[in-house]
Amino acid sequence: MKPKQIYLLLAIAGLVLPYMQFVPWVLEHGLDMRLFVSQLFASRISAIFGMDVLVSAAVVVVFLGAERSRLGNKRWIPLVALLTVGVSLALPLALYLREDR
Numbered sequence: 001m002k003p004k005q006i007y008l009l010l011a012i013a014g015l016v017l018p019y020m021q022f023v024p025w026v027l028e029h030g031l032d033m034r035l036f037v038s039q040l041f042a043s044r045i046s047a048i049f050g051m052d053v054l055v056s057a058a059v060v061v062v063f064l065g066a067e068r069s070r071l072g073n074k075r076w077i078p079l080v081a082l083l084t085v086g087v088s089l090a091l092p093l094a095l096y097l098r099e100d101r
Contacts, residue, residue, distance in 0.1 A: 013088070018088055
């Protein structure tokens with residue numbers, strides 16, 4: 001399997017898996033961001049994952065800036081993915097789009 005195909009499969013997993021958890025939570029609690037953040041940092045273990053994702057998101061933003069020439073006009077697509085889904089979609093999507101060059 002070629003890297004481009006792997007990136008696409010990972011992007012699909014990065015969309016589906018987080019939303020499998022997020023959609024039921026939203027249906028139960030609504031878009032209560034205070035509760036979301038409270039539950040995200042409810043324990044040290046969950047805070048580890050929360051901080052890891054925040055740092056990874058910053059890395060993706062820097063990566064997208066550095067890859068400006070390779071991604072061209074498509075650079076906004078992973079940024080929207082980062083803001084609407086997260087790193088799990090944005091990073092493999094950026095790598096997938098990067099393979100076009």
